[in-house]
Amino acid sequence: MALTGLQIFKxxxxxxxxxxxxxxxxxxxxxxxxxxxxxxxxxxxxxxIKATLGAxxxxxxxxxxxxxxxxxxxxxxxxxxxxxxxxxxRPTGLFRMIDPNRxxxxxxxxxxDDWATIGIERAGELFRVDGIAMIEPAGSRERYARLAExxxxxxxxxxxxxxxxxxxxxxxxxxxxxxxxxxxSPGVDQSPFVALAAEFKLPLVITGKDLDDVAATxxxxxxxxxTDMLLEPPAKDARELHQNLSRLRRGALDxxxxxxxxxxxxxxxxxxxxxVVIGITKFASLVAMENAAGEAWLPYWTLRQNIYTDPQKPxxxxxxxxSIGEPDENAPLLVTTNFSLTYFIVSTELDGxxxxxxxxxxxxxxxxxxxxxxxxxxxxxKVAKELRRLGATEHVKHKTVIIPxxxxxxxxxxxxxxxxxxxxxxxxxxxxxxxxxxRDVWQPMMNG
Amino acid sequence: MSLKLQPKKWPGKIRExxxxxxxxxxxxxxGGNGLPLHTFEADxxxxxxxxxxVTDINPxxxxxxxxxxxxxxxxxxxxxxxxxxxxxxxDLIMLNLMGxxxxxxGRSPDQAAIDVEAVLDAVRVxxxxxxxxxxxxxxxVLARVAEKYHGEGLVLHSACQEDYxxxxxxxxxxxxxxxxxxxxDLNIAKQVDILLSDVNINLDRVLIDPLTGGLGYGLxxxxxxxxxxxxxxxxxxxxxxxxxxxxxGEEVWKVKEVKxxxxxEPRWGDQETRGIxxxxxxxxxxxEAGAExxxxxxxxxxxxxxxILDAWFAEGASNNTR
Numbered sequence: 001m002a003l004t005g006l007q008i009f010k011x012x013x014x015x016x017x018x019x020x021x022x023x024x025x026x027x028x029x030x031x032x033x034x035x036x037x038x039x040x041x042x043x044x045x046x047x048x049i050k051a052t053l054g055a056x057x058x059x060x061x062x063x064x065x066x067x068x069x070x071x072x073x074x075x076x077x078x079x080x081x082x083x084x085x086x087x088x089x090r091p092t093g094l095f096r097m098i099d100p101n102r103x104x105x106x107x108x109x110x111x112x113d114d115w116a117t118i119g120i121e122r123a124g125e126l127f128r129v130d131g132i133a134m135i136e137p138a139g140s141r142e143r144y145a146r147l148a149e150x151x152x153x154x155x156x157x158x159x160x161x162x163x164x165x166x167x168x169x170x171x172x173x174x175x176x177x178x179x180x181x182x183x184x185s186p187g188v189d190q191s192p193f194v195a196l197a198a199e200f201k202l203p204l205v206i207t208g209k210d211l212d213d214v215a216a217t218x219x220x221x222x223x224x225x226x227t228d229m230l231l232e233p234p235a236k237d238a239r240e241l242h243q244n245l246s247r248l249r250r251g252a253l254d255x256x257x258x259x260x261x262x263x264x265x266x267x268x269x270x271x272x273x274x275x276v277v278i279g280i281t282k283f284a285s286l287v288a289m290e291n292a293a294g295e296a297w298l299p300y301w302t303l304r305q306n307i308y309t310d311p312q313k314p315x316x317x318x319x320x321x322x323s324i325g326e327p328d329e330n331a332p333l334l335v336t337t338n339f340s341l342t343y344f345i346v347s348t349e350l351d352g353x354x355x356x357x358x359x360x361x362x363x364x365x366x367x368x369x370x371x372x373x374x375x376x377x378x379x380x381x382k383v384a385k386e387l388r389r390l391g392a393t394e395h396v397k398h399k400t401v402i403i404p405x406x407x408x409x410x411x412x413x414x415x416x417x418x419x420x421x422x423x424x425x426x427x428x429x430x431x432x433x434x435x436x437x438x439r440d441v442w443q444p445m446m447n448g
Numbered sequence: 449m450s451l452k453l454q455p456k457k458w459p460g461k462i463r464e465x466x467x468x469x470x471x472x473x474x475x476x477x478x479g480g481n482g483l484p485l486h487t488f489e490a491d492x493x494x495x496x497x498x499x500x501x502v503t504d505i506n507p508x509x510x511x512x513x514x515x516x517x518x519x520x521x522x523x524x525x526x527x528x529x530x531x532x533x534x535x536x537x538x539d540l541i542m543l544n545l546m547g548x549x550x551x552x553x554g555r556s557p558d559q560a561a562i563d564v565e566a567v568l569d570a571v572r573v574x575x576x577x578x579x580x581x582x583x584x585x586x587x588x589v590l591a592r593v594a595e596k597y598h599g600e601g602l603v604l605h606s607a608c609q610e611d612y613x614x615x616x617x618x619x620x621x622x623x624x625x626x627x628x629x630x631x632x633d634l635n636i637a638k639q640v641d642i643l644l645s646d647v648n649i650n651l652d653r654v655l656i657d658p659l660t661g662g663l664g665y666g667l668x669x670x671x672x673x674x675x676x677x678x679x680x681x682x683x684x685x686x687x688x689x690x691x692x693x694x695x696x697g698e699e700v701w702k703v704k705e706v707k708x709x710x711x712x713e714p715r716w717g718d719q720e721t722r723g724i725x726x727x728x729x730x731x732x733x734x735x736e737a738g739a740e741x742x743x744x745x746x747x748x749x750x751x752x753x754x755x756i757l758d759a760w761f762a763e764g765a766s767n768n769t770r
Contacts, residue, residue: 082672082676082679083668083671083672083675084672084675211453212451215451216450237759238759238760239485239487239759239760242485242736243487243488247488256453257451260451273725273729273752274728274752277728277732277733281671281733281736282736293717293718294710294713294715294716294717295717295718297717298705298716298717298722299663299705299725302663303663303667303729303733305664306664306667306668306671307668307671307733311672341661344704370631429582433551
């Protein structure tokens, strides 16, 4: 919990020495509480105060960055249990695991070339493989270093899934400037890995037999100089995974233990689709997964996009008139809101009808049709104004506009507002019925 | 320093609603007194249940991937229901009377009743009956079915804010369960439950359908509205504590990401597995958000979600069936 100005004031020396730049300790305390100034401005603050304040002002879950450059990924920094309370801020990093014990270097290079270039655009987001989790090859330190370097060379963040300290050290030495994540195998003695992470100031995954053990190990690692950590909870099945993820997030937000305030790491075997779904919805920060192809990645990416969308800011697209196929002046003109999902669905269905048409997407602040209408953003007058502004009325000869079936009530008002002989036709409620609408209503009308 | 992880306790709990009566083997949902699936800190006398969707006519817009498991059974609801319950392991059946819609043949309420009777004869699991959608026909069809098969505890889908009186009346008169639908909106969900209780429906006979957005098509809205409804219920709101039902299959199997073949989009991977993954991801996310009744289309999706639930609720499962 953040401290109030008065709580902080009680911890300050109370000398009003002004060395901090403020006239009184109280004024300084207020600025501290607001996060507008740092405690090091106070020359006489004791170590105790620094520790207390430092802990209180730190975010409940530390932000940890893996990788360097454009593709570096930061995870953590979450502040809520439910996305509707604010938003989830750092989308789950999805890492592809590679096992060099099953592949030749040539095959690995080919995979890396491929995965580094994957980029699927959806609703304004570019879906990519966020990083590579490289398992330590048996028997060759040089090979591990070489493979780690091969990932870094392509700009992708690296997780080193290490089984031996010597192996991972050789890889770390090769790419230490690339901020790789060190991931010891579960069950190994973690102390040498802690020392290595501390020495190179690198992020480290902490494991444990239960959450008590994980938290205690994290505190111990912090004492030994590791600042950036991810916690890997035990997860033998979906239920245990969900339980531990939920308790870790809640414990971190409630600040019940200093060892819990870190992002969460999760490794999943091939075919454990459900664990990834649970991880994305329930607080996992970084998931390293074995063999999974596009048919799994596409739903993962899309789920992550949904869960990490800011609930306060609906996805919207720019208002404009979209052509479906090659519409002429007799083609139907439809209108809908600029909520991106509404647009996706309507344009997908329009495309499916095979009838060339124009879809006027009007500014309704990114709300869906019914919501926009009830908020007064999709009234007859507003829609008329937008249709004129976008020039939608200039494209067609028939002076007819089709409105969504759910807002049939605006048709009179819209006709009046458009004037000039325009008429309004009420379309179907669901975009999926557009095909039947064109067949049964639009075409007979145009032909008759 | 060991962790003090206190279980979170809530003043409210979810209502228990029993689906199916008469010749049905009844199945109760709800009753939980904690956040969904938080089995480590709350009690859940009943687990979420899974339904498969069967149709009265050969559905014109179903993809081949979801048609294949029902080969030869599409438009034969009794045979499809038998396969769904006996072979595919559905806890209950949803009969979608899509053929009663004026655009899809406009089958009469009497024809619909014949289909319902055939399904009721074929299986003993509870039955959800879905009408053609809002409008006069919806009430005609569902009221006819409700009257004719009184006492079977049918789940009638659905009533909404603008039109609930007819279905509320037959639900009370003939001993059924009513689904109250709202457009991804907590306030309207509450309003419909208030309206229903005003016309003397016992809310122990109501399920909330918050309206499902499929993965990539509004899932996040449904997810958060459901979480908020659940929190309100656990906080003690008696007008929002009905169990929730989500019609996942019909939302999933129409989106672009399941329709496009691997040949068209090689990066998207195998189309069949992708579609099933899409349905599983949508279903599971909504179970996490509080869905207690989930309606699916592909039996493989049902099998996969069921496997997770079976393991989840394996302990203390003896009281889960009734």
